[in-house]
Amino acid sequence: MLNVLIVEDDFRVAQIHESFLEQVPGFRLAGKARDAAESLQFLENGGIDVVLLDVYMPDRLGTDLLSEIREEHPGVDIIMITAADETAIIGKALDYGVYRYLVKPVDKEEFREALNEVKKKRTLLKGERVDPDALNRLFGTGTNSTEDLPSGIDSVTLKKVTELIERHPEGVSSEQAGSLLGASRTTARRYLEYLTGIGKVRSESVYGIVGRPERRYFPNGG
Incomplete structure (x- = not known):
């Protein structure tokens, strides 16, 4: 079971994402944070596998947390769920290895698909070696992809x-x-x-x- 932290300052949106999460097998809600400070505290307490991270929060931008999360909690997968569509923000998310970038409003199918991809990746990486075909499916590439x-x-x-x-x-x-x-x-x-x-x-x-x-x-x- 993977523990998920929802970082979202709008409680209505957080509730929607929580309801989506409850319908995805293999995941459970570890907590909900309303701002950057709360999210970092949750991460510091440990046990978080996946962060659903918003960009616009009362105290800091979600993208400002990426370097801290990557440095202090490298094993945490990050899925950004935000209304932000600026190229600079999306580029920063890609630079810091955000697993998926979902633009609000997110529908249930899109939400479930993103989480299932995280679960698939973690399952593949449990062993010492990964089958090449499985690796290509994971990264969405084929042997001829450049x-x-x-x-x-x-x-x-x-x-x-x-x-x-x-x-x-x-x-x-x-x-x-x-x-x-x-x-x-x-x-x-x-x-x-x-x-x-x-x-x-x-x-x-x-x-x-x-x-x-x-x-x-x-x-x-x-």
Whole structure:
């Protein structure tokens, strides 16, 4: 059983994530922290395996904690769940080995998928050696891949998403991209956010007819 710390200053969002967590086998809630100070105290007490980390907190940015967590608690896996979509923040998360970067609002499928990937990685690393095929599945790469891609991103799908964006300079939503790719909205969104993080795609909140903002993705510079 893996112990999870939820770091989120909005108690309603924290409750939603807690309810999602309860539905993922193999994980249990170790605690909820409302700010950076509380989260560091939980980590200092020990026993935390996974941190669900927000960026915007009352006392510090979540990204400011990454170096401390990596130095003091290297065995902890970090999943960032945040509304932050600035390239600098996403880049810092990647630099410090954040396992997944989820953009709010996160749906149940996306949440479960991220945690299950952490569990899969930990299971594979229990032995002394890892089967090459399992290693490729873990990192989402094949033997012919030339890219150093994070978990959950494979080169074939990434190429398809990149080409899709290039064909649609008017921009697409994650739902539209998923439909065009024959994939789920969650999968499409994960690849689009990765491309945004590395600067190949830009995203904007566009207001539709009913006034509800929709996140759309455009070729960078388009």
